[in-house]
Amino acid sequence: MSAYILSHTKIKNNCLWHNGKLITQHSKTDNYISFLEESYKSLNLSYPKFFKMDVLSKLGILCAEQILVDKNISQFSKEKTAIVLSNKNSSLQTDIAYSKTMSDFPSPSLFVYTLPNIVTGEISIKHKITGENAFFIEPVFNAELLHNYTELLLQESDAVLCGWLNVDEKACEGFLYFVAKQTTKDEKKINFIKHNPNSITQLYIN
Amino acid sequence: MQNHTFNGIAYCTSVIENKLLDSTFVQQTKSNPKEFTRLEKMCILSVQDVITHSNIDVKNKRTLFIFSTTKGNIDLLENNTPEIPEDRIYLHKIAQVISTYFGFANKPMVVSNACISGLLVIIIAKRLLTDNQYDNIIVTGADVVSTFTLSGFNSLGALSNQVCKPFDKNRTGINLGEAVASVLVNNQQKEDSIEIVSACSANDANHISGPSRTGEGLYKCLQKVLANSIVPDFINAHGTATEFNDEMESIAFNRAGLQNTPTNSLKGYYGHTLGAAGVLESIFCAESLRQGKIIASTGFENQGTSVAINIITKTESKKSTSCLKTASGFGGCNASVLYKLN
Numbered sequence: 001m002s003a004y005i006l007s008h009t010k011i012k013n014n015c016l017w018h019n020g021k022l023i024t025q026h027s028k029t030d031n032y033i034s035f036l037e038e039s040y041k042s043l044n045l046s047y048p049k050f051f052k053m054d055v056l057s058k059l060g061i062l063c064a065e066q067i068l069v070d071k072n073i074s075q076f077s078k079e080k081t082a083i084v085l086s087n088k089n090s091s092l093q094t095d096i097a098y099s100k101t102m103s104d105f106p107s108p109s110l111f112v113y114t115l116p117n118i119v120t121g122e123i124s125i126k127h128k129i130t131g132e133n134a135f136f137i138e139p140v141f142n143a144e145l146l147h148n149y150t151e152l153l154l155q156e157s158d159a160v161l162c163g164w165l166n167v168d169e170k171a172c173e174g175f176l177y178f179v180a181k182q183t184t185k186d187e188k189k190i191n192f193i194k195h196n197p198n199s200i201t202q203l204y205i206n
Numbered sequence: 207m208q209n210h211t212f213n214g215i216a217y218c219t220s221v222i223e224n225k226l227l228d229s230t231f232v233q234q235t236k237s238n239p240k241e242f243t244r245l246e247k248m249c250i251l252s253v254q255d256v257i258t259h260s261n262i263d264v265k266n267k268r269t270l271f272i273f274s275t276t277k278g279n280i281d282l283l284e285n286n287t288p289e290i291p292e293d294r295i296y297l298h299k300i301a302q303v304i305s306t307y308f309g310f311a312n313k314p315m316v317v318s319n320a321c322i323s324g325l326l327v328i329i330i331a332k333r334l335l336t337d338n339q340y341d342n343i344i345v346t347g348a349d350v351v352s353t354f355t356l357s358g359f360n361s362l363g364a365l366s367n368q369v370c371k372p373f374d375k376n377r378t379g380i381n382l383g384e385a386v387a388s389v390l391v392n393n394q395q396k397e398d399s400i401e402i403v404s405a406c407s408a409n410d411a412n413h414i415s416g417p418s419r420t421g422e423g424l425y426k427c428l429q430k431v432l433a434n435s436i437v438p439d440f441i442n443a444h445g446t447a448t449e450f451n452d453e454m455e456s457i458a459f460n461r462a463g464l465q466n467t468p469t470n471s472l473k474g475y476y477g478h479t480l481g482a483a484g485v486l487e488s489i490f491c492a493e494s495l496r497q498g499k500i501i502a503s504t505g506f507e508n509q510g511t512s513v514a515i516n517i518i519t520k521t522e523s524k525k526s527t528s529c530l531k532t533a534s535g536f537g538g539c540n541a542s543v544l545y546k547l548n
Binding site: 078079083088089090092095096098099102106107108111112113114115116117118119120121122124125127128129130131132133134135136137138139145148149152153156 | 277284298302412414415422
């Protein structure tokens with residue numbers, strides 16, 4: 001079985017890239033939250049629920065949107081598409097935000113975001129994806145782990161949305177990519193990248 | 207289970223006494239209890255037990271340690287514990303501390319996927335073993351009761367002030383509990399080993415903090431794990447005793463034709479142990495199969511879901527060869543595993 005990376009997005013240093021192309025950029029601000037909200041506006045996503053989400057979910061929704069609205073990607077069975085994500089900080093920034101409300105008025109709307117896989121749920125809801133889930137915690141981006149588990153899932157799933165979504169005090173970093181074992185009918189429109197730890201690392205670094 | 211109050215709110219929980227934990231820890235490990243958090247001490251005791259009983263070599267490259275938790279050392283956010291370095295708030299750091307303590311050759315794998323975490327790591331272990339990547343995998347699920355989780359579930363109105371009553375008409379919510387549970391998963395078939403026949407996870411794609419009204423994700427899991435046509439002799443459900451969870455589960459079980467299969471939730475005995483639940487309750491499934499017993503679903507009196515399921519009301523001897531374990535969690539995640547006694 002051969003698997004390919006059909007599409008990838010990255011958010012880093014207040015830039016949003018899709019398949020290597022710069023989509024949005026906000027150099028004026030180093031505030032990553034306002035960058036995410038500006039990006040939402042410039043991409044014309046009409047999904048008001050976005051503003052209720054924590055930063056991790058906002059980051060994931062923006063990265064996933066680029067990949068999943070693509071016609072070549074949306075043709076894959078939503079039931080047989082898995083989501084495998086990873087990060088270092090789990091939901092720590094939101095945990096801290098919630099814990100600050102605890103002594104006063106504990107906020108249920110913050111508490112529901114105090115798990116790393118809530119972003120998996122948000123992406124699943126927006127794109128109706130109902131396949132396998134896993135959220136791994138790693139000290140740094142680990143291409144080997146994601147590659148290995150994705151290959152195992154592809155024995156039963158058609159496709160996997162994978163990546164790294166991490167938020168800390170100073171920055172947020174998102175890298176998502178879509179892996180499928182089947183090539184699409186419309187092969188010419190996409191640059192196929194062979195799915196291996198090396199190619200994943202290259203996409204993550206560059 | 208004991209009654210407590212917190213910020214004026216009455217709740218019921220099951221916790222492990224610090225004194226007992228520390229004395230057991232010192233006795234079993236001869237290590238300094240101040241160097242570890244409560245969760246870490248529980249993890250070390252649990253993993254040590256598996257290593258001692260199984261005699262596996264943790265220094266072998268074909269041995270893996272997988273750690274699952276939802277909130278790890280979240281109590282470090284509130285407690286002032288100068289002996290514990292700040293970076294122990296990171297989940298991977300906890301796994302590393304445990305791994306270093308035992309000297310595992312491989313770096314640990316860490317999974318945090320809400321309340322399916324414990325069951326999900328068993329599923330992941332099965333996949334890694336089926337692919338022959340390891341010989342032995344120690345899987346640990348861990349979570350403690352913290353002010354953070356108590357406050358959070360209370361803010362959602364989900365905490366019950368009495369012993370929880372899964373699937374009952376008068377259920378009023380969950381009891382938080384704490385546990386660390388570990389199992390060894392490998393490819394060796396022994397006389398009383400429990401086989402993981404089939405396993406999977408699925409997402410509802412419906413709501414981040416409430417289950418699908420139609421039990422969509424869980425139903426998808428059940429269809430997959432039961433595709434090999436083994437009908438389970440009993441089901442150990444997630445059964446948190448919230449209105450929505452239990453309702454969702456009973457709908458999913460009905461849709462899968464499991465409405466007559468004897469079903470229990472054991473959370474009325476020890477509470478909802480979050481990331482530990484899947485491992486802990488899989489151990490209860492295994493022991494039920496081995497000892498030929500089905501355990502009463504404590505707290506259940508009257509059918510409390512819109513469609514009926516067959517709740518076990520009396521613990522009794524009953525020879526069973528297979529059982530289904532399910533779990534569901536925030537983020538719309540669901541998991542199920544079919545176990546079989548060899």
